Amino acid sequence: xxxxxxxxxxxxxxxxxxxxxxxxxxxxxxxxxxxxxxxxxxxxxxxxxxxxxxxxxxxxxxxxxxxxxxxxxxxxxxxxxxxxxxxxxxxxxxxxxxxxxxxxxxxxxxxxxxxxxxxxxxxxxxxxxxxxxxxxxxxxxxxxxxxxxxxxxxxxxxxxxxxxxxxxxxxxxxxxxxxxxxxxxxxxxxxxxxxxxxxxxxxxxxxxxxxxxxxxxxxxxxxxxxxxxxxxxxxxxxxxxxxxxxxxxxxxxxxxxxxxxxxxxxxxxxxxxxxxxxxxxxxxxxxxxxxxxxxxxxxxxxxxxxxxxxxxxxxxxxxxxxxxxxxxx
Ligand code: NAD
Numbered sequence: 001x002x003x004x005x006x007x008x009x010x011x012x013x014x015x016x017x018x019x020x021x022x023x024x025x026x027x028x029x030x031x032x033x034x035x036x037x038x039x040x041x042x043x044x045x046x047x048x049x050x051x052x053x054x055x056x057x058x059x060x061x062x063x064x065x066x067x068x069x070x071x072x073x074x075x076x077x078x079x080x081x082x083x084x085x086x087x088x089x090x091x092x093x094x095x096x097x098x099x100x101x102x103x104x105x106x107x108x109x110x111x112x113x114x115x116x117x118x119x120x121x122x123x124x125x126x127x128x129x130x131x132x133x134x135x136x137x138x139x140x141x142x143x144x145x146x147x148x149x150x151x152x153x154x155x156x157x158x159x160x161x162x163x164x165x166x167x168x169x170x171x172x173x174x175x176x177x178x179x180x181x182x183x184x185x186x187x188x189x190x191x192x193x194x195x196x197x198x199x200x201x202x203x204x205x206x207x208x209x210x211x212x213x214x215x216x217x218x219x220x221x222x223x224x225x226x227x228x229x230x231x232x233x234x235x236x237x238x239x240x241x242x243x244x245x246x247x248x249x250x251x252x253x254x255x256x257x258x259x260x261x262x263x264x265x266x267x268x269x270x271x272x273x274x275x276x277x278x279x280x281x282x283x284x285x286x287x288x289x290x291x292x293x294x295x296x297x298x299x300x301x302x303x304x305x306x307x308x309x310x311x312x313x314x315x316x317x318x319x320x321x322x323x324x325x326x327x328x329x
Contacts, residue, residue, distance in 0.1 A: 002185070002312060005172040006139065006195035009118065010097060011067055013037030014305050015195025016185070017120065017174060018202045019141065020071025020099050021149075021287065022046055023273045024210060027056050031063035032207035032301040040068040041099050045081055050089035057093040069097035069120070074105055075150060076235055076260075078268060083108065091115045099141065102150070109135045122176060122197070124152030126164045133171055140165070140173040141197045147177030148200045148226075148289035150237050159191070166192035180291035182311020186319075189312070200289040206300040211279030214286070215298050223293025229267065229285065232257045240288040242281055244271075 006015045016038035018030065023046050030040030042060060047053040053070070060068055070090040072083060087108055090098070098112050101122035112119050113136050121132040122141035129140045142165045144158025145151045156164075158178045165173050175188035176197035188196045203210060204218045217240075227241040232252040239245050244266050251258040251266075265271075271284035299307065 002189070002309060004189070004194040006174060009138065009172070010039055012039050014309050015174070016305060016308060017041065017069075017099070017141070017195065017197045019122070019176060019197040019199045020073055020101065021199045021203065022073075022269060023276050024199075024203055024208060025071060026209045027059040027063060028209055029202065029205070029207050029301070030060050030068050032205070033202065033305075034060075034064045034066035034068045036301040036305040037066075038301070038305050039097065040064070041071045041097075042068065043071045043073075044086040044090065045073065045077075047086075050082060050085040053086055054089050054093050057090060057095060061094075067097060068095075069099055069118075070095045071099040071101065072108060074100070074102035074108070078264060084111070087111055091117065100137075101141075101143075105132070106135055109137055113137075120174070124150075124161075125154055125156070126161070126168050129165060129169060129173070133169060138171065139194070140169060140171065141176045142173050142193070143197075144175070144177035146290045148238050148287040150235065151177070151228075153234055153236055162188065162191035162193060177289060178291060180294040182308045182313075183315050184294075185308055185312040186315035189316070198291075199287070200291050201295060201304070202301070203288075204295050204298055205304055206298060210276040213279030214276060214281055217281045218288065218292055218295055219297065221288070221292040221295075223290045225292050226288050226290055229263075233260055237285075237287065238289060239285050240281065240292075244282065244284055248285070 004015045014037040018033040018040050020043045025043030030042050033040035097118045099120045119137040120139040121137040123129050124143045144161050145155050172194040174195040174197050175193040179196045180201040185196050204215050225241050226238050227245045229248045230237050267285050272286050275283045275286045
């Protein structure tokens, strides 16, 4: 067993959080992760309204008696959502763990803390992490450049970002981006993290609500199969490299670049959702991290978390057997 500040705070068995994923963080996956001993997280904006989020929370509670959380991500959107309404609905439904991410989360964090909730805030720079620490969050999720979705604009890989977090932060932090197995968990612990956050790896599990063909595509993919869109709009997102994302990048690279309005129909989340429903990997934009290269199967969440735990323990004991203090040699 790997007990850390995270497992103690959240009352979970394995220090693994399933991070917020648009269209993927739904009750069946969330409950499966929590039942397997990690922390499942419902993605609020995947639900069409705060009322629908209430229903999803009740559905999750019916499927697990273990802790789970709700993600709220504040990024540019085509139809600005009622963030406060989603937050209120989740708190009123009894959710006590939140993952926040994105721009200007101050008011949201203040609200969750005023309601006695635990807040895990995801960020991509040490500067933002320290600012969230001052706002009173409980855990930071330090998101390296390897991640799926929005890595920020500073392009710092997890190895340095986590070592910087170890130098600067006073509260517990978890490692996010680039982690899909027990070696990754062991590395994160070595870098001072209290656990890990995984998204892409959980997309490719038996309980993940996406089409089998997309899961099979992920198993076949390599670490070279992602691309960054929205670099020129300063809203960078790492997504699966396909016809649509390649076209978006080509439009952005034209002389004079591209306005968001010219990209909107290609990149809309509504279109990306159809990828997951119908199983055509080329139909729209869908998020994926470079851990694609590490994913070779489609296990249940239970199998995945047991394996990660075992691999991490083996890696840690392998290292301590290999590196003996001089006096014992
Ligand atoms: P959407 O259809 O509103 O937008 C599609 C993409 O375009 C998103 O990446 C969005 O950030 C970007 N975008 C929208 N307006 C923009 C603008 N004016 N300038 C630059 N970029 C713009 O998004 P959606 O798929 O319905 O998702 C809703 C929100 O959740 C978005 O903000 C999205 O970024 C965010 N998100 C959350 C998660 C999560 O894990 N919670 C994951 C991915 C995306």
